[in-house]
Amino acid sequence: MDLTLASFSEIAEAVQSKKVSAKEIATHFHARIEKLNPKLNAFTFINGNAVHDAEALDKRIAQGENIGPLAGVPFGIKEMLCTKGLPTTAGSKILQNFVPPYDSTVVARLKKSGVVVMGKLNQDEFAMGSSNETSFFGSVKNPWNTDCVPGGSSGGSAAAQAARMVAGTIGTDTGGSIRQPANFCGLVGVKPTYGRVSRYGIIAYASSLDQAGPMVSSVKDAALTMEAICGFDEHDVTTTQRKVPAWSKNLSANVKGMRIGLMKEYMKGSINSDVQATVDKAIDTLKKMGAEFVEVSVPMTEFAVPVYYLVAASEASSNLARYDGVKYGYRAEMGNLSAVDLEDFYGKTRGEGFGKEVKRRIMLGTYCLSSGYYDAYYNKAGQVRRMLMNQYLEAFKSCDVVLSPVTTSPAFKIGERVYDPLTMYLNDIYTTSTNLAGLPGMSVPFGMSQEGLPIGVQLTATHFEEQHMLNVAYALEGASDVKGAKPHVF
Amino acid sequence: MIDKKTIEHIAKLARLHVTEQEAIEYSEQLSKALSYFDQINKVDTNGVEPLVTPTEIESFWREDEAKEEFTAEEMTANAPAKAGNLFKVPPVV
16 A cells, blocks of 8 residues: 555555554654655644554554544644644744644544544634735745645645645635635645534634635545534534534445536636636536536625625634733733733734734724724625525525636746735635535546646535535546646655 | 724724834725725615524533533643733733
């Protein structure tokens, strides 16, 4: 078995049957992290105990214990998710020394399924960005071309997975932060339906949009990860009590008779020709497999980007109020504390602790929630949001899955868009509406640009119908000519 | 138009020190972003209930019992300054 490229099932089966030890696998990937991280800056912290944790699994197996479906699978975890005893910084100076006393539900459930946590992955600060250029720990590089961004905000997860520094990674998606970097790095990235995955222990950005999910190398690995992390959690009242489906077992590449929607609003506009060619090829492939295509329309998507930024910035300004230099995190130098004014204490700590983009969004959100503007911005955005969701639900009456591009172009160059916030925000034109409507969405690799950069397609389903999109992705994956292509840094 | 005075007011509400240079920058960038966002005013939303949580919140019962999930030591371990198990802060009254 080639450990670097092994699937989750292969690893778990080998570890459980003692053909390969979890220790051997953790040692192998630890060496890859040490070798490749200086080139990519994907990891912010490496878990020095990973090999030891793997050994503990081996001991339990030796005693006859059945570990779980992800036995010995090495994972990297985005900095957004709390990991007991391992730094969790959200990519920010304000949390640079924070070590949580508990695991987020996602991480606890992964560990329970047998995952070995190899370390923490770089990201845009507080997940605010689409290029991983806003991190306190510096930019992450795209393994396919190190002059390019890996996407964001889960850029470290994308780069680490593409270069196979781990077997699997977790990202979070508030407006596209799983799907867009997965698209830029040639991965399968899934944002489950809002409410599938507990947000307990995940650093909050915009609570009504945030959802964690897998960024991995195959549709089946994505389904297996989702089965491990999804499901009701009494620590998060927005989690659904619905049963977690057996997505991996029910995977089927048979799309005959499946109705796939092409959204009018997403099929026009200035799309890069390689992206267009990839989408066209995906449509053609699925047609040949017997899928039916229908045109659908969600006119409110025209307003998705402004609604998204208004909602996200407003919720962020409230969520980030907790960083006050008292309970944890960075505190500005104050001298004699008893002579310091409380407002100055907060202002200085927050002014120094947050980066530029985060401050920009806190300012924007505070403005939108301030007296006299709440109705015009936050409330109005919420109203348009409901209209957008209702139009989507209507569209899903005539199709099972919507297929679209993930982004207008493949990965762009580092530094290219960072100076103009508004241009950067438009990166999210095809991804934000999924979060606003709470729908499940995913990115699956299907093409390559002329410059050798991966291109994916986006699949979206109605609430709680992840299986539909996973099946379409599975069919595309099986027919893909880019599967198995390796990036430049590997 | 978001002028410098508005920026200072918002920064105060957000408990965020901004430098002179940042205030100028934010005033330009926020004005630009908000005028772009203003396009949502084109949508007739009369009578539409704002959407906050996109999927239904299903209420559930749990026993009302005390649990000690963390110790005081664990909860204060990350504090930048403390005295015993208390957070050290500037005078608040």
